[in-house]
Amino acid sequence: MDFEYKGKTVEILEGDITRIAADAVVNAANEGLRGGGGVDGAIHRAGGPAIMAECRRIGRCPTGQAVITTGGDLPAAYVIPTVGPVWRGGARGEEDLLRSAYEKSLALAVERGLRTIAFPSISTGVYGYPIEQASRVAIGAVLDHLAGETSLEKVIFVLFGAADYAVYEEAMRQAIASRA
Numbered sequence: 001m002d003f004e005y006k007g008k009t010v011e012i013l014e015g016d017i018t019r020i021a022a023d024a025v026v027n028a029a030n031e032g033l034r035g036g037g038g039v040d041g042a043i044h045r046a047g048g049p050a051i052m053a054e055c056r057r058i059g060r061c062p063t064g065q066a067v068i069t070t071g072g073d074l075p076a077a078y079v080i081p082t083v084g085p086v087w088r089g090g091a092r093g094e095e096d097l098l099r100s101a102y103e104k105s106l107a108l109a110v111e112r113g114l115r116t117i118a119f120p121s122i123s124t125g126v127y128g129y130p131i132e133q134a135s136r137v138a139i140g141a142v143l144d145h146l147a148g149e150t151s152l153e154k155v156i157f158v159l160f161g162a163a164d165y166a167v168y169e170e171a172m173r174q175a176i177a178s179r180a
């Protein structure tokens, strides 16, 4: 479903992020950029070895930061690996780190003048961040970004499964209503 905000579009979509033809797709990576399961595994499988080759050259990405690589064989031109926090109960700076992961990813996209970017639900898989809370952080960071000066015209949240999709759609409705 598409939502309009400040003249830009936020799309909430159920699907596989490796199939999205945005200018950049964000990867939920680990600090060692070593690849892994979940969306990280899917992106490296679909995108081919060029992405991992660049990750090796870059080396590391601290939690809350982001880097940028080729999109390899993906329909997206770039991959933006970012590292969300591991959930440890919520009092260890998780919210600030998750917000930072979104902000740094958006900033890298703007540095390249990109117009469209797609995010998975960072940290809500293996890293255990409760999705209701994570969805509010993710959407808040994106809407705050879109309210400022940006090259981005469209941000897509790609959710894996109907339950996750419903959580993000509801969080998006509430965020738009509370900002109206």
Ligand code: AR6
Pocket: 015, 016, 017, 018, 028, 029, 030, 035, 036, 037, 038, 039, 040, 041, 042, 084, 120, 121, 122, 123, 124, 125, 126, 127, 128, 158, 159, 160, 164
């Ligand atoms: N497209 C979109 N979303 C997906 C896809 C896909 N193809 N596959 C899974 N998801 P996770 P994290 C969803 O575990 O919690 C990796 O091993 C998934 O359902 O991928 O940030 C890394 O290497 C979930 O909602 O990322 C790190 O070590 C969301 O993506 C660690 O996991 C994120 O789940 C990062 O953990």
